[in-house]
Amino acid sequence: MTDRFTVRSPVTGAPVGEHPVHGPEDVRAAVGRARAAAHDWSACGWAGRRARLLAWKRSLARRMDELASLIRAETGKPRHDARAEVLLTLVHLDWAARNARRVLGRRRVPAGPLSVHQRALVGYRPLGVIGVIGPWNYPLYTPMGSIGYALAAGNAVVFKPSELTSGVGELLARSFADAVPDHPALLQTVTGHGPTGEALARSGVDKVAFTGSPGTARKVAAVCAERLTPMLAECGGKDAVLVDASADLDEAAEAIVWGALANAGQTCAGVERVYAVASVHAALCARIVHRVRALRPGPEPDSPYGPLILPTQLATVERHMKEALAAGAHAAYGGPASLRPPYVHPVVLVDVPEDSPAMREETFGPLVVVNAVADLDEAVARANAGAYALGAAVFTADRRRGLAVAERLASGAVSVNSVLGFAAVPSLPFGGSADSGHGRIHGAEGLRGFAAPHSLTVRRFRPPVDLTSFTAPRRRAERAVELGRRLHARW
Numbered sequence: 001m002t003d004r005f006t007v008r009s010p011v012t013g014a015p016v017g018e019h020p021v022h023g024p025e026d027v028r029a030a031v032g033r034a035r036a037a038a039h040d041w042s043a044c045g046w047a048g049r050r051a052r053l054l055a056w057k058r059s060l061a062r063r064m065d066e067l068a069s070l071i072r073a074e075t076g077k078p079r080h081d082a083r084a085e086v087l088l089t090l091v092h093l094d095w096a097a098r099n100a101r102r103v104l105g106r107r108r109v110p111a112g113p114l115s116v117h118q119r120a121l122v123g124y125r126p127l128g129v130i131g132v133i134g135p136w137n138y139p140l141y142t143p144m145g146s147i148g149y150a151l152a153a154g155n156a157v158v159f160k161p162s163e164l165t166s167g168v169g170e171l172l173a174r175s176f177a178d179a180v181p182d183h184p185a186l187l188q189t190v191t192g193h194g195p196t197g198e199a200l201a202r203s204g205v206d207k208v209a210f211t212g213s214p215g216t217a218r219k220v221a222a223v224c225a226e227r228l229t230p231m232l233a234e235c236g237g238k239d240a241v242l243v244d245a246s247a248d249l250d251e252a253a254e255a256i257v258w259g260a261l262a263n264a265g266q267t268c269a270g271v272e273r274v275y276a277v278a279s280v281h282a283a284l285c286a287r288i289v290h291r292v293r294a295l296r297p298g299p300e301p302d303s304p305y306g307p308l309i310l311p312t313q314l315a316t317v318e319r320h321m322k323e324a325l326a327a328g329a330h331a332a333y334g335g336p337a338s339l340r341p342p343y344v345h346p347v348v349l350v351d352v353p354e355d356s357p358a359m360r361e362e363t364f365g366p367l368v369v370v371n372a373v374a375d376l377d378e379a380v381a382r383a384n385a386g387a388y389a390l391g392a393a394v395f396t397a398d399r400r401r402g403l404a405v406a407e408r409l410a411s412g413a414v415s416v417n418s419v420l421g422f423a424a425v426p427s428l429p430f431g432g433s434a435d436s437g438h439g440r441i442h443g444a445e446g447l448r449g450f451a452a453p454h455s456l457t458v459r460r461f462r463p464p465v466d467l468t469s470f471t472a473p474r475r476r477a478e479r480a481v482e483l484g485r486r487l488h489a490r491w
């Protein structure tokens with residue numbers, strides 16, 4: 001008999017749902033069904049896939065409340081946040097469905113002077129079956145950044161959601177089967193803990209799209225290395241906001257508070273560090289503290305934010321706060337008494353030494369550090385130091401200066417005068433480097449990441465000089481090579 005596990009509410013501990021623990025055989029069987037489904041999906045063509053994905057999107061939009069209430073039950077997040085998560089998901093699915101043909105469809109490319117006799121074409125073919133392993137913080141939006149784009153690129157998907165949010169994963173697959181009844185095996189969900197994810201990575205899928213912590217990403221990468229299975233890794237962040245002396249401090253404070261506290265700080269590209277130019281540091285801190293004072297996390301549908309979803313995460317937040325305070329930081333707001341499981345009330349720390357865990361490790365809680373810097377150059381250097389490079393933001397009255405600073409930031413995405421501006425723009429690729437992972441979801445790169453380029457040449461006429469023949473006149477070929485050499489020596 002298959003073992004089962006229970007997903008519990010992080011607020012009350014009450015059971016929300018029970019799910020099977022899928023073992024390697026179950027996972028392999030799902031991948032086998034997906035492979036057959038991928039074949040039919042490919043035969044559907046661009047228009048057929050687009051029509052079915054948009055039908056699924058419309059049905060998800062109609063089922064927004066059902067999805068949002070399950071997201072809320074499994075994560076404890078407020079109703080508005082859960083609904084906004086569904087909306088973001090719809091925006092991306094819509095873009096992927098509508099743009100797949102434009103981005104991936106076969107097109108002509110210049111053949112170049114050496115190959116004027118050739119017609120050159122490039123297209124993208126689906127990889128086959130994609131194994132998606134997801135986290136719990138945005139249980140719909142985050143995995144759909146892979147699932148929606150992988151399906152639009154012509155693949156089938158087997159999805160292993162987090163063990164904390166498996167109900168959302170199951171509902172997603174059910175909703176697909178309801179909306180696309182002729183291809184129900186194209187999106188299947190397998191449930192379980194780490195070993196189920198490992199079984200998926202080992203199952204012979206054609207790519208693994210992993211979202212989670214860098215530690216788990218390393219384990220998944222080691223498994224993928226055994227078969228040379230390609231892997232996309234969307235991992236954590238330690239995002240910095242840079243505040244220039246010219247910035248509108250009210251707007252900056254508003255955005256920082258939301259970016260740091262929304263979803264209880266459990267956002268991979270959430271705001272964890274702020275570097276403000278010294279002349280405005282105190283005024284910015286005052287504005288931030290003024291705003292966080294009004295925010296109380298709780299279980300109500302309209303609370304500003306909910307609990308920490310993973311109970312052990314509280315210990316990380318506590319350690320980061322206590323080590324920073326012990327190293328000489330000051331609490332501008334909150335402190336150890338802010339930890340009231342399962343909630344953490346807002347914490348604002350200032351003057352935190354750069355080598356503290358609160359500056360170097362992902363906190364993933366509603367704690368934000370606001371440090372002073374001499375100028376934006378120092379802010380850039382500090383923002384770029386460290387193991388993560390996911391998102392960042394710059395606040396300044398001078399948008400050109402903001403763009404110039406953004407160019408110097410090493411993260412994968414930067415917002416000028418907002419936070420997380422890039423997350424809701426489906427045409428922008430999203431992802432990071434170093435401990436934040438590699439590869440991109442969203443946008444054209446997000447589609448291409450689930451496809452293999454397929455290059456074609458079609459000979460149009462016999463070339464006057466043929467370099468791919470043993471019988472063509474050798475002297476003519478030698479003259480052509482010499483002519484080419486001379487041209488390249490000058491260009």
Ligand code: NAD
Pocket residue numbers: 133134135136137138142160161162163192193194195196197198199201211212213214215216217219220234235236237267268269310362364390431436
């Ligand atoms: P996690 O690494 O603990 O787990 C992620 C998934 O991996 C889960 O489904 C888990 O069951 C599975 N897993 C665990 N061990 C495994 C193994 N050995 N082999 C295969 N799969 C295994 O991460 P989490 O705690 O669920 O998520 C939080 C992390 O995700 C944070 O670091 C956050 O920053 C990151 N995140 C990143 C993004 C992004 O897009 N960059 C988005 C959301 C979350």
